[in-house]
Amino acid sequence: MVIEMRKGRYGKFGGQYVPETLMTALTELEQAYEEAKADPSFQEELDHYLRDFVGRENPLYFAERLTKLAGGAKIFLKREDLNHTGAHKINNSLGQALLAMRMGKRKIVAETGAGQHGVATATACALFGLECVVFMGKEDIRRQELNVFRMELLGTKVVSVDKGAGTLKDAVNEALRYWVANVEDTHYILGSALGPHPFPEIVRDFQRVIGVETRRQIVEKEGRLPDAVVACIGGGSNAIGMFHPFVDDADVALYGVEAAGSGVATGKHAAAIADGKEGVLHGAYMYVLQDADGFIQEAHSISAGLDYPAVGPEHCHLHDIGRVTYTAVTDAEALEGLQVLAKTEGIIPALESAHAVKFAVDLASTMSSDKIVVVCLSGRGDKDMQTVREALGGGTR
């Protein structure tokens, strides 16, 4: 519909739908990012922190018992869960924190859903001595209490957002309001491949390390590229980082897994590609869960990190051109995926990643044993233990 063919567009998706007050900051960010990209010392510095602070590169692990259980293709796990702070989010937070300092900004604002991006950003800010405020929905604070405590220990101020359903969308609204009011000395570290240009590109580029390493590692181990790559989709940052280096390899099938909540048909889900319509939210033209009047709907997922009513613009485009297949996995199925991985491999994944695990196991079971499936294990499950225990009625099934 609104098709302005300009920079920051992925097909018709993306753009910069923000209040005028933010336009100058976005232009400055774009310039700073272009300069940083062209400066080898920037990448060297980031690489240094990724290696010595985050612990990269992390392994690409052959999940032998899981493979046996699925009874089909070999399943490999890209272990983002082993990163310092427990998820892929730190890749982006560190990159953007370095970028903020290049711009002379020493104050940071961020939103968080599961708390993983908040913890990662709080960590980067502690590392560099930056001042940090994180907005988090009230419901998410309840679900992810320990992550709130972690952020506070790291010296970050966590602000509870009790508007709307008190989840990620509401936290982004408040973070944007805060940024508008403090734009002159504050950088907004957006946590997913969302928002106005240049954020989707910056976040993607900082997460590309996932796919770049995976590509190298699978060739080392198996002598060839995988047949399928699977990642979960909240806003889409771990997925786009994993997929991007494979997009031109036509023989590698790419699968994005959205959160189907109680089921796509029930309306209580977070599957914006499966069930959303084109529209604008938080600065970008995307698939968005909305009603007939254009009001944005609340998303529903057991996983706070997937509980967002839209999907980043590049994914929307990859869906439209048919390069990536998007599917959805329910809360119940994700819980199953989490338990299966725990019992067969001794790895408890984040609930977000459990969506990808569940789909990958099903997919692998339909493929022959000479095929290869790689799953992005975007994070670990420590933060979700309370939620999982509640959902399983206090015990395991």
Add this chain to the structure above:
Amino acid sequence: MKTLEKVIQSCISNGEKAFVPYIMAGDGGLNVLNERLLFLQELGVTAIEIGIPFSDPVADGETIQQAGERALANGTTLRKVLDTLADRSDKVTVPLVIMTYLNPVLAFGIKEFVERCVGVGVRGLIIPDLPMEESGMLGEALVDVDVALIPLVSLTSPEDRIAEIVSRAQGFVYAVTVNGITGVRNSYSETLEAHLERLKKLSPVPVLAGFGISTSTQVVELGAHTDGVIVGSAIVDAFHRDDLDLIAELVQQATSHIIL
């Protein structure tokens, strides 16, 4: 020249300043919308900005957010607001400006929305999440109709950008007076006056200041450096508390003070 600009220009050439109140459509029920328009018109306002509630109003502060929530709880939608405006009495002649976030317009369909605005006699549109770079489609749909697309200029907009924005402006330029969201403020930045003066020099259309203007003192102060003011949260709050006298007082003080 579109009607909205003509009305404001004639106000200026009479030696007056424009006064534009903002109200939240559907706050207190859509059935009071047309009464409120008439009430404000009789107080002598120049134009009226009608806010459409939205699920995610990122440019708004507490007062307008809460008014929006009340309006949404009443079932207010862009479509219903336009239907209600279509039923207003012939007595309402003051120009009406709709302020809405972009997504309800996209859901309506740009072409259909513009046609409906023309049909209902809406004279201007303010879309806070539609900067100049993204306004092409809507701008084109408005070229030949008497509905102005009012751009916002912020304190952070650099001079060359301001020049480009105002060169395309219709109706008036909305000068955002704070870095921040709507809502009551006690003070403004020191550079504001200079910014407004520079903006007025650059702009071929009238410049109205808005965001955070709530008292008649502020109206007078900011009016001195612009062609008029927009008052939102204070009016919204007074309607909510049913304090019509306060509104009358504010408008009367403002309009009498800002006459040169």
